[in-house]
Amino acid sequence: MRSTITNRWQDDFPLNWTEDHEVTRRQFTAFLTLISTALFLGTGFVGVREWWRRRYATPPPARIATVNEVPVGGVKLFHYPTLHDPCLLLRLSADRFVAYSQKCTHLSCPVVYRGMEQGLYCPCHAGLFAAEDGRVLAGPPRRPLPRVSLTRHGEELWATGTAG
Numbered sequence: 297m298r299s300t301i302t303n304r305w306q307d308d309f310p311l312n313w314t315e316d317h318e319v320t321r322r323q324f325t326a327f328l329t330l331i332s333t334a335l336f337l338g339t340g341f342v343g344v345r346e347w348w349r350r351r352y353a354t355p356p357p358a359r360i361a362t363v364n365e366v367p368v369g370g371v372k373l374f375h376y377p378t379l380h381d382p383c384l385l386l387r388l389s390a391d392r393f394v395a396y397s398q399k400c401t402h403l404s405c406p407v408v409y410r411g412m413e414q415g416l417y418c419p420c421h422a423g424l425f426a427a428e429d430g431r432v433l434a435g436p437p438r439r440p441l442p443r444v445s446l447t448r449h450g451e452e453l454w455a456t457g458t459a460g
């Protein structure tokens with residue numbers, strides 16, 4: 297039996313208990329389970345879509361340098377396809393340019409260029425990659441550096457895609 301004594305807030309916010317919909321513990325648990333499942337599936341969908349986009353979508357071409365910016369034996373840092381993807385452009389000879397992701401394929405430390413003979417060196421665990429083709433020469437990495445496709449338009453160099 298309900299008390300007939302009312303508090304002041306009950307006058308301001310009267311509740312009609314006979315019309316109130318009570319939520320059982322089972323209904324509340326089902327609601328939480330439904331929301332958790334929806335969040336889990338939504339997060340998984342976003343993750344798979346992002347993986348698919350990075351793996352299969354061809355990024356748009358981007359102008360990364362002019363020929364005169366990089367001397368023979370020199371290197372230039374650029375970002376491709378996004379600002380979160382650092383890459384290195386190497387000029388191996390007067391007419392030969394190559395570009396790679398700067399992220400080591402072991403644990404993603406940034407590699408540094410040490411010239412044609414010494415290649416691309418990863419200071420974290422002494423990984424070493426060949427400058428000509430990005431293959432592994434030494435250290436723990438098992439995969440070559442991902443290559444950036446280049447196209448030359450006159451005096452301009454354009455990144456046109458990624459591989460690996």
Ligand code: FES
Binds near residue numbers: 401403404419436437
């Ligand atoms: S992160 Fe490059 S060798 Fe380990």
